[in-house]
Amino acid sequence: xxxxxxxxxxxxxxxxxxxxxxxxxxxxxxxxxxxxxxxxxxxxxxxxxxxxxxxxxxxxxxxxxxxxxxxxxxxxxxxxxxxxxxxxxxxxxxxxxxxxxxxxxxxxxxxxx
Amino acid sequence: xxxxxxxxxxxxxxxxxxxxxxxxxxxxxxxxxxxxxxxxxxxxxxxxxxxxxxxxxxxxxxxxxxxxxxxxxxxxxxxxxxxxxxxxxxxxxxxxxxxxxxxxxxxxxxxxxx
Numbered sequence: 605x606x607x608x609x610x611x612x613x614x615x616x617x618x619x620x621x622x623x624x625x626x627x628x629x630x631x632x633x634x635x636x637x638x639x640x641x642x643x644x645x646x647x648x649x650x651x652x653x654x655x656x657x658x659x660x661x662x663x664x665x666x667x668x669x670x671x672x673x674x675x676x677x678x679x680x681x682x683x684x685x686x687x688x689x690x691x692x693x694x695x696x697x698x699x700x701x702x703x704x705x706x707x708x709x710x711x712x713x714x715x716x717x
Numbered sequence: 718x719x720x721x722x723x724x725x726x727x728x729x730x731x732x733x734x735x736x737x738x739x740x741x742x743x744x745x746x747x748x749x750x751x752x753x754x755x756x757x758x759x760x761x762x763x764x765x766x767x768x769x770x771x772x773x774x775x776x777x778x779x780x781x782x783x784x785x786x787x788x789x790x791x792x793x794x795x796x797x798x799x800x801x802x803x804x805x806x807x808x809x810x811x812x813x814x815x816x817x818x819x820x821x822x823x824x825x826x827x828x829x830x831x
Contacts, residue, residue: 607760608760610760635817637818639821646821646822649818652817660816660818695760695761697761702817703768703813706817708753708760710758710759711760
């Protein structure tokens, strides 16, 4: 069964460094998403992406964040200058259509020191 | 804006006993409602969803949930717990009028005792 994959599973970085989290969505899906979960808090929506542009973003998704689909398979989340409060589990998801079920990857745990 | 509240961050049940996980939502328009499950070191897996068809929704692994508009609830049940049901369960809501972003509850971790 097709699944969403994410790499790396765990990323440790120093404050102020740039990180790129990678996701490979399910191949025939058209909508892509990033969510995050800070330890002990709710899963929060960050951004949705369709047709090579952002379709919706939350207040969390400020200028430090960007998303890209650099080729036909990868979907990336970049954090330009990481802060301690960016430490969280980041989940990628994809869906075949706008209001269809979102399928989630296993997550990348980001630790900012 | 929509929101979701899950009562109880931890639930302990005996194997074979009823599993009941509570979810209440607030929404100004008819919502879509979801239950996801997360097993250790895995992603969020859809258990079931309500999208304005039948109010009693059956999902995978013997789970079901009932949409009650008057109570703004979408509680998840399973008649008989199995050891493999130990996981974290998340209720989520989305609004067609507000794109497809999911708003999640805080999650309920289920422990199954033998």
